[in-house]
Amino acid sequence: MNKKAVSGAVAGVMMMGLLAGCGGSNDSGGNAASPSGSAGSTASGASSPASAGGSPSAGSGEKVNLRLYTYGTEEQYNWTKTLASYEQSHPGITIELVQLSDKGDTQEASKKLDLAAASSEQMDILMFSDPAGYAQRVSLGMAAPLDDFIAKDGYREETDYKVDTHLNGKVYALPGKFNPWYVMLNKDHLDEAGLAVPTDWTWDDYADYAKKLTKGEGASKRYGTYFHGPQGGGWMEFLKLEMENQPKNSDFLKADGTSNLDDPNFKKTLELRVKMEKEDKSSVPYEDMISQKLNYRTQFFNQSASMITIGSWMNTEIGGTDQVPLTFHVAVAPFPKNDAGDPAGYTPVTTDYVAVANTSKHKQEAYDFVRWYTTEGQLVQGKNVPSWNEVKSDQLAPIIDTILSGTKNPELVDKKSLVDTLSVSKASEIIPPASYQAEVYKAINEEYEKLILGNQDIDTTIKNAQQRTQQIIDSNKK
Incomplete structure (x- = not known):
């Protein structure tokens, strides 16, 4: 596709998205959906990747109905x-639209998606919320390889998007939103x-900030930071803090x-967590998180903690919502580095993996939608920063304006710090999840x-974790 045409499409759709974004808001901090409208008109006039590839049914008189299975709600996705x-x-x-969860619950949606597949329902377009779910369903044969469609389009998936979705050398999905983690x-507490x-900072800087921001004692104590994990084998990002800011080998498994x-860096992460909780007493105790079932939103917005490390899905809530109002000024910083000389910007990234169902009878038409949705469609949607590389750093500000316009108090957000952080963020190399990853x-x-509750030291923790992980790996060998 011609670069000027792409730039024109981006600019046109962004402008219409901005206009549409001023029209209303909802509880989740996004724009109110409209039944159709100006954004659609702009998209139809632009030379999009999908229209450039050419849907064989478009304009031919043949009517094709595609079923899209998603966990995303109307409030979250402006469907x-x-x-x-x-x-x-x-x-x-x-x-x-086949809505798999009214609450946007990805676990509920995954179960219903698997049930629909087992029931041989018509499926054309599928959305997976995480690498493990994506890899698992590819291994089950639910998603069609997209390499031939990509080759016909004449672009390279690994350079067209910020997130690499290759699995075993093939592409089975294209990435939608780009949600890097940030702080x-x-x-007001900083001031x-x-x-x-x-x-541009390190985890040592982060720990120093947390210590200086901690204030008071007892029930009214304000902590410098809150870590929302790990818990129940989930939110494991919080045990990889000094691993996942690396270009490669950012997970517990290779x-x-x-x-x-x-x-x-695994040991360094454990040392950081113990130091901040036990020595500096600057992070909310793990025991409190578990016993009181604490939530990162309320910890931050109620000002119980001055900093939280979290994913940028919070962009739609950062300016406050009806459920969680914002009553102070908020800023954003990049995911910390390990050492000052490390390359900046590497951070955990979440995305939507948008795939063509292997059982679809309209794979070309389904692919055309997937390609459009993961490019211009992200701008029409106006809810997230896209993974599409044609959206350059200087185009982030109007996208963020659109997203923040759906929050209650966007004027309290330091927009420059948010845009600057998103501009430098990039994903580590994707590691295809193993089938036994959840066990690990x-x-x-x-x-x-056992470590954080005082029942064993760091070296014992590492030794036991290594032994148990190896046992799981060995038991899963075929």
Whole structure:
């Protein structure tokens, strides 16, 4: 596709998204959906990747109905406006939304998706919420390889998107949103402590900030930070803090399924967590998180903690919502580095893996939608920063304006720090999850609990975690 045409499409859709974004808001901090509208008109006039590839049914008189299975709610994804825009620009194509969870619960949605597949329902487009779910369903044959469609389009998936979705050398999904992790900071607390908003910092700096931001004692104590995990084998990002800011080998398992727990950055993460909780007493105790079932949103927005490390899905809530109001100034900083000389920007990244169902009878039409949705469609939707690389750093500000306009108090958000952070963020190399990854996560979580609750030291924790992980790997060898 011609670069100027792409730039024109981006600019046009962003402008219409901005106009549409001013129209309303909802509880989740997003734009109110409209049944169709100006964004669709712009998309139909632009030379999009999908229209450039050419849907064989578009304009031919043949009507094709595609079923899209998703966990995303209307509030989170603006489906009504987004799908209407696509249908307007692709005559003869209708997209039927199959909503798998009214709450946007990805676990509930995954179970219903598997049930639908087992029941041989018509499936054309599938959305997976995480690498493990994506890899698992590819291994079950639910998603079709997209390499031939990509080759026909004449682009390279690994350079067109910020997130690499290859599995075993093939592409089975294209990435939608780009949600890097970052640090949300209570700017009023920073100002009170005489601390600047960080633009390039290390975990040692983070620990120093947390210590200086901690204030008071007892039930009214304000902690410098809150870590929302690990718990129950989930939220394991919080046990990989000094691993996942690396270009490669950012997980507990390597790409070949072997253990990565001898990585010194795993030990450094454990040392950081113990130091901040036990010595500095600057992070909310793990025991409190578990026993009181604490939530990162309320910990931050109620000002019980001055900093939280979390994913940028919070962009739609950072300016406050009806459920969780914002009553102070908030800023954003990049995910910390290990050492000052390390490359900046590497961070955990979440995305939507948008795939073509292997059983679809309309794979070309389904692929055309997937390609459009993961490019211009993200701008029409107006809910997230896209993974599409054609959206450059200087185009982030209007996208963020659109997202923040759906929150209650966007004026309290330091937009520059948010845009600057998103601009420098990039994903580590994707590691295809092993089928036994959940078992490994649970074992490591259990060993960490023994450590943080005072029942074993760091070296014993690492030794036990390594042994249990190796046992799991060995028992899964075929």
